[in-house]
Amino acid sequence: MKEYYKIGEISKIYGIGRDSLMYYEELGILKPFRDKNGYRMYKISDIWILNLIKELRSLNFPMKKIKEYLDDRNIENTNKILNEEIILIDKKMEEFAEHKKNILKRLEVINEANTNLKLDEIETVYIGKRKALKLNADIKKDEEFDFLIQKLQKEYENRFNILGKNNIGATFCLDKVKQDIYNEYKSVFCFLEEDEEIYNIIVDEGYYITLTYKGTYKNNRYHLKDMFNYIEEKGYKLLKDPIEIYKIDIHETGDVDEFITEIQMPVSIE
Template identity: 50%
Template sequence: MKSYYKINEISNLYNIGKDSLRYYEEIGILKPERDTNGYRLYSIQDIWKLNIIKDLRNLSFPMEIIKEYLENKTVENTIDILNEEILIINKKMEQMKVQKNMILSRMKSLKEDAAVKDVEVIRETEIGERKVIVLNDNFSRDDEADFLIKKLHKKHEDKLYLLGNNYVGVTMNLSKIKENIYNAYTSVFFVLDSDDRGYDRVLPKGKYLTLSYRGSYEKTKDFIPLMMEYADKNNYKVLSDPIELYRIDVHETSDLNEYLTELQMLVEQQ
């Protein structure tokens, strides 16, 4: 076995960038010797330190804690650090369990949505309250909606673990709808799990007029007037900005014909 290894060998062996190795040297964790040409030579002692560094960094231990441990390594300190590793691993396992349940739930709803046959029909539906995270903004174009959705996802990526796990929706400007303008929106939102506490707003429970359709979002401008007419004929008052909910969209399919959009209007009898 070689006694010393050059920086290229160590970098390739551990898949660690040379800048990181130099940083570890700069903060005093690694202390490579130099050959006659000034090249760094890493010893077996440096290698076992790198083993520890890599394991602890994979668990997101900060460098100051790693450095302190390497400088004061005892059986007691090792037991303490192993206990910390167990706590971190347990937390990661819980997070993975949550992610798995989210994926299973999304798979179930996606299969149900893909199987929907009865579309382009206005229904009166009782819907319970829904917790959402919201980004309020006025916009009119699809690309603006996409940008705001990405912005909201970035802000809450700790909740929205995997793209496509949560229903995405937008609210339509009711005042503009009454002026026959159907591409004016007031917010984008993600629907959260019912037990989530970190929400911005609750979509109220109540009676909704709903209509689902497949295909291009352009169809919204055809169906919203029909729903408004239905509300008027049946003596319903629309209480808030209608919702355009994307049950299946670009996150799940590239086939426009597979898109499933649901329009929802909260109403009450006048």
């Protein structure tokens, strides 16, 4: 067995890039010498360091922590560093469990949105107060909606997901609707859980005229007209701009016929 190995040989044996080996050298963890041709040469007696680095990196230890450990190795520090990793693993397991719970809930939402639907039926329902994150903006294209939702996510540190959520929507511009313009909106929003502490608006509780439809958004003009006629027939009064909630949209399916949207109109029924 050779006593010395070139950087290329070490890189191949350990599956470690040359840049990483040079970075370890920069940190002072590895100290290769130069042969007469200027090549970096690694002593076989130093190979144990790479074994240890590779194992600790597989446990997600940062290089700074690894260097500190290599500089001061003893049984006490070995026990300490491994116990620290157990704590990190436990924390990760809790995060994964919460993530799994969230995904299962989102799957449930998608399945519920596709079952027991009352499509194209106008109903009067009472809805309690709802916390939400809202971003005002003039929206004329679907791409603008997605951009603004991303902006809202970033502004509030990704406090909500998009895939498999049935609480994201947009607010119609009523003045535009009255002009038979049905694809312009004035804000985007995301309804939140009741126990959420960070929000920027509370949507008032009260009576809403609701209708759920399936298919392209272009059909909203017909449903809105039907809902306005219903409000007039009932003698109700529209209180604010209608909203549109995307139960199933482009994020869950590329088939427009599978889109599910709910329109809600806040009204006074007295």
